[in-house]
Structure formats: structure tokens, C-alpha cells
Amino acid sequence: MITPMPNTTTSKIARGLVEAQEHYTLTTSRVLTLIVVVNADDEVDAVLDSIRDASHEHPSRVLVVIRGNRRAEPLLNAELRVGGEAGASEIVVMHLFGALADNAESVVTPLLLPDTPIVVWWPTAAPPEPARTPIGALGQRRITHATTKQDLGNLSSGYTPGDTDMAWGEITQWRGIVASSLDRLPHEAVQRVEVSGPSNSLAVDLAAAWLHDRLGVPVKRLVTELSGAKSSADEKFTIHSVHFFRDTSDIIIDAVEAGSVRVNVPGSPESMVALNTRSSAEILSEELRHLDADKAYAHTLRGLRQVDY
Structure with a gap:
């Protein structure tokens, strides 16, 4: 159920939640x-869909702050979503205009649940220093x-404990x-690593930085793009391959088809993993x-500067 609350206040929203x-x-x-x-x-609707799907595991009070025109008169329009529209949560969608758009923390503070953790999510934009923004604090x-x-x-230079990224x-x-692959026999020291994936995938960059931090060896980040027409059947996992160079037994993990990766460890049968x-x-x-x-995650951010591109 969606209950519109135009030109409202936080006290009215709080009463609406109680009702x-x-x-x-x-x-x-x-x-x-x-x-x-x-x-x-x-794309607010897509964000709300993700929140609703995640609510079945984490029933929460969700406060969605939508920042509108800063030049308009101060105005708070809200929607209270419960039931099927909110999954297992209760969702308050708030459209902030004028000065309120830059003072969202003052709007959400009266609506916070007492004695429960607070998580802040920026699903479409990342502030440089999340913990130092008023709402991130x-x-x-x-x-x-x-x-x-x-x-x-x-995010790396502005990291504060508690930060993470999608x-x-x-x-x-x-x-x-x-x-799991590195834990298999034979055990040999990794000398260097190559990680490949699309040029615009930050997941590949983080994967390379994570391997450098954990293994302490040179890691090179390579660019590989899907060739030809891109169809759902051709979609591979973001990280196309990772190659661990060792003295006598290289390990290769690569995405060979949609929905699975191939793990090749010398001395073991080639395996496919979903x-x-x-x-x-x-x-x-x-x-x-x-x-x-x-x-x-903090250690991985630290390793970003050490990856070879």
C-alpha cells in the first residue's frame, strides 16, 4: 500500500508509521x-525494487531521500509504503526540495529507529568521503x-572503517x-598474477588489488571485452579470467560461458563452478x-595503487 503525504513534516510521517x-x-x-x-x-524504481527484495532477509525501516531542485522553495513530499510495496520493511520515500535537499540529515534524524544500527546506501553515486558527509556520519x-x-x-583516499562498495x-x-583453488595440491608459491575483464569494471580492479594484498606478488590488470553481438547467452562473469603463474603448476580460472567458470588446477580434473x-x-x-x-575491503583499497595496468 502506498500512502501519499504531500507537503508534509517529519512529525506527520512518524505518526503515519505508527498508524x-x-x-x-x-x-x-x-x-x-x-x-x-x-x-x-x-532510476528510483530500480532502487526500490532492490530494497524490497533485500527486505525479506533484513526487515528494516527504510528512509529513501530523493534530492530534488535546490532552487525551489523548501518542501517535503513523502510516500509511506507498507505491505506488498515494501516487502518485509516499511519504506518512507521523501522528495526534498530547496534547502532541505542539502540538509537531508535533519529530515531523517527524527525518523531513525532507536537502539538499532544505521546503514547509509548511495546506490547511484559515491561521495568521495562517505563518513565525512553529514548523512554518512x-x-x-x-x-x-x-x-x-x-x-x-x-574512496580509497577517504576510507573510514565501516565503508564498503557494491x-x-x-x-x-x-x-x-x-x-579454494589455491588451497589444492600441489602447493607452490605464486610468482605473479594476471587478472582480465572489461575496462569499465571496477570489480576487476578490486579483484586485482585484493590478490596483490593477499599474495604480495606483482599483479597485472588486463582488459578483455566480449566480442561480437552481446546477447544474454554470451554474458560472462565480470572477471573473465585470472592466471596464477607458478614454477611448474599454473592455475587458471576463467569464465567460459554464462553462469559458470572453469577451474584448471594441475593434478586435478578440470571443473566447472556455477x-x-x-x-x-x-x-x-x-x-x-x-x-x-x-x-x-580496507586492505584491498590499499593495494589499488600497486596493481600494474
Whole structure:
């Protein structure tokens, strides 16, 4: 159910949430408050779909801040979403205009759940220093979505414990496959590594930086693009291949077809492992499971400058 609340205030929104809990028998067992920051020209419906899908694992109070025209008169228009429109969460979509657009923290603060963790998510834009933004300072966990290598560099230099990025969550399962492959016999020291993938994929950059940090050997990041017409059947995992060079037994893990990767370890039969590119909802669900600082991500950002391009 969607309840429009035009030209409203935070106190009216708070009363609307209480009434929704009373009249629509909503559960009150919210595990956290999720603040989502987007702009008016972003694909807000896609963001809401991801939130709704992730809510079944993490029922939350979700405060979606949509920043509109800064030159307009100060105005707060809201929508209260419950039931099927919100999954297992309660969602407040707030359109902020005028001075309110740059003071979103003052709008969301009265609506925060008491005694629960606060997570801030920027699904379409990554501020250079998330923890130092007024709204980011409210959260103990901050999730960004970098889109360029410059964004990634800014996040690295402005890192604060509690930061993470969607591109990092994209390679979680791939990292598990890599670790398992390196654990197989024969055990030999890795001398160098080559990682390949599309030029615009930040997940590939993070994968290369992670391997450099963990192995302490030279890592080269190569560019490979899909050839020919791009159809759903041709879609491969973001990281097209990783090659571990060793004295006598190289390991190669490559995406040979949609939905799976091939693992080639000398002395073992060639194997195929299921692996798909994860949706935003899947990555968001994973990040919401861990509310402490992600040390592996911090170390990976540190390794970005050491990758050879």
C-alpha cells in the first residue's frame, strides 16, 4: 500500500508509521534503519525494487531521500509504503526540495529507529568521503556504488572503517573459488598474477588489488571485452579470467560461458563452478549481514595503487 503525504513534516510521517503498524498489523521487529540517498533523475524504481527484495532477509525501516531542485522553495513530499510495496520493511520515500535537499540529515534524524544500527546506501553515486558527509556520519556502515576509477581512488583516499562498495560485494563468491583453488595440491608459491575483464569494471580492479594484498606478488590488470553481438547467452562473469603463474603448476580460472567458470588446477580434473553476476539486491543483502568494519575491503583499497595496468 502506498500512502501519499504531500507537503508534509517529519512529525506527520512518524505518526503515519505508527498508524501503519496499528492498522496494517506490521511487525515491529526492525533490525536496522537503512538510509538511501538518490537524486531525482536516478532510476528510483530500480532502487526500490532492490530494497524490497533485500527486505525479506533484513526487515528494516527504510528512509529513501530523493534530492530534488535546490532552487525551489523548501518542501517535503513523502510516500509511506507498507505491505506488498515494501516487502518485509516499511519504506518512507521523501522528495526534498530547496534547502532541505542539502540538509537531508535533519529530515531523517527524527525518523531513525532507536537502539538499532544505521546503514547509509548511495546506490547511484559515491561521495568521495562517505563518513565525512553529514548523512554518512549517522551510519556505522556506509555502502557506495562507485562508477569510475576516479571514484574508487577517492574512496580509497577517504576510507573510514565501516565503508564498503557494491563492486566489492560483486566478487565475494569469486574470491571463495579463488581461495579454494589455491588451497589444492600441489602447493607452490605464486610468482605473479594476471587478472582480465572489461575496462569499465571496477570489480576487476578490486579483484586485482585484493590478490596483490593477499599474495604480495606483482599483479597485472588486463582488459578483455566480449566480442561480437552481446546477447544474454554470451554474458560472462565480470572477471573473465585470472592466471596464477607458478614454477611448474599454473592455475587458471576463467569464465567460459554464462553462469559458470572453469577451474584448471594441475593434478586435478578440470571443473566447472556455477557463478553468476550478482544483483544489487543480493549484494545489498550481503552487506547488511555485516555491520562491523570490513578489514579485507580496507586492505584491498590499499593495494589499488600497486596493481600494474
